[in-house]
Amino acid sequence: MKNIRRFFAAALVLALFVSVSVSISGSASADAVYRTLDEILADGTVNIGVFSDKYPFGFVDENGEYQGYDVYFARRIGEDLGVKVNFVSTEAANRVEYLETGKVDIILANFTVTPERAEKVDFALPYMNVALGVVSPDSRVITDLKQLGPEDRVIVISGTTAEDYLIKNNPEITLQKYDTYANAKNALENGNAAAWANDNTEVIAFALENEGYTVGIPSLGSQDTIAPAVSKGNETLLNWLNDEIRALAGEQFFHKDYEETLVAVYGLEYEDSLVLEGGGLTE
Amino acid sequence: MDWAYIGRVLPLYGKAAWLTFRTGTAGILLAAAVGLLGAAALRWRVPVIRRIVSAYVEVSRNTPLLVQLFFIYYGLPKIGIRTDPEFCGIAGLAFLGGGYMTEAFRSGIEAVDSLQEESALSLGLTQSQAFIHVILPQAAAVSAPAVMANVVFLMKETSVFSAVSLMDLMFTAKDQIGLYYRTAESLLLLVGAYLMILLPLSMLGTFLERRLRHAGSGT
Structure with missing residues (x-):
């Protein structure tokens, strides 16, 4: 008897789980999980998902500080938004998930643009090949x-x-x-x-x-190409990022980023093939 | 919920469930063997070995499986001992579980009154006969709940196997989410598959406990 009751209890839990996940998958797109540009500015902190173990793009140095090509750009985003950057460490397989659940505002973790990913998240202009x-x-x-x-x-x-x-x-x-x-x-x-x-x-x-x-x-x-990504539908933040990337082309920001973070590894040889300014659009 | 997708990846989860079950079972059986030997060494106060067993129990129970796996999979090759992922997973479970099983069996054996052994010996049984026919059945009845709890616990511990590139249930679900972003479907399959393995196991445990209670009726 006890076993049977236990079995039914487990079945009930499973049924509950199915219905919850069915409703999650149905409503995920309906409710906005992301924070708009204004909400981020009001909060004073932007959450940016970066790698902590992908040298030299996103990693933690011996002082416990985030460093790398992506991180350098993330810091600049924080400066230009006028907010603090909260770095959130991510694994490759979590990147879409972190945006879909609103754990981060922006993913800057060497995120390659693919059609499948573009269905789930919104990519800004690319900054790297x-x-x-x-x-x-x-x-x-x-x-x-x-x-x-x-x-x-x-x-x-x-x-x-x-x-x-x-x-x-x-x-x-x-x-x-x-x-x-x-x-x-x-x-x-x-x-x-x-x-x-x-x-x-x-x-x-x-x-x-x-x-x-x-x-x-x-x-x-x-x-x-590699680009920053935001949650699907977060247009205010996406537009801001695109404007930012276009504006940074004026000062050749990503070349400077390369020279600060990547040159020690790759030398100057790869600079022009890797770096994209202004989303790769010719002026 | 995309049922066509679920149908398509079902074989993948079948494979992962089989790996989870296979490595889990092998690890648990080895852990039980280690536990029996460890408990016996403690019971008969085998010199030196007894101290080694005590130290082993403390180390294995007070370090996370993840750390043990890292040590076996990433550490040992640095001194020239290379292991394949599945061997590593099983060895890790046996190491962790061996400590818990030693404690479970030890408490069962200690619960049997020493009078029982003395009586058996005075009736002419040899020491090993007394252990197998008199002490062990009663000890098993006492140990059963703890042993079964360990079995279920160890089976669930397989979920950290992703660290050593074993495609167990947990890693398969994570991988699918990372590749195709089907979170709801993947999590449903994950929970369903774990229940299919663990529910019969814990029911078997309840059944065994009830059966073994008869053996312990004398104590």
């Missing part, structure tokens, strides 16, 4: 995905464009998925997989920083 790349140990440099055998694993980070690309285009490759950049790098160093596929900026940085690794495939798939 990106493609996918594959890094592997010098002992066996992978220059073509065809070199991978059935035993080989390829590291990807859950929720990234690299994961999405390989699932769609190379379903025969066995992926080894990690939830954070830190874990993925550690796993590659430990030799748990044949290669690591990610944004080419990231794998180039890894190969430059760590001896014994080569980016055998520097560009995979299409050329994409």
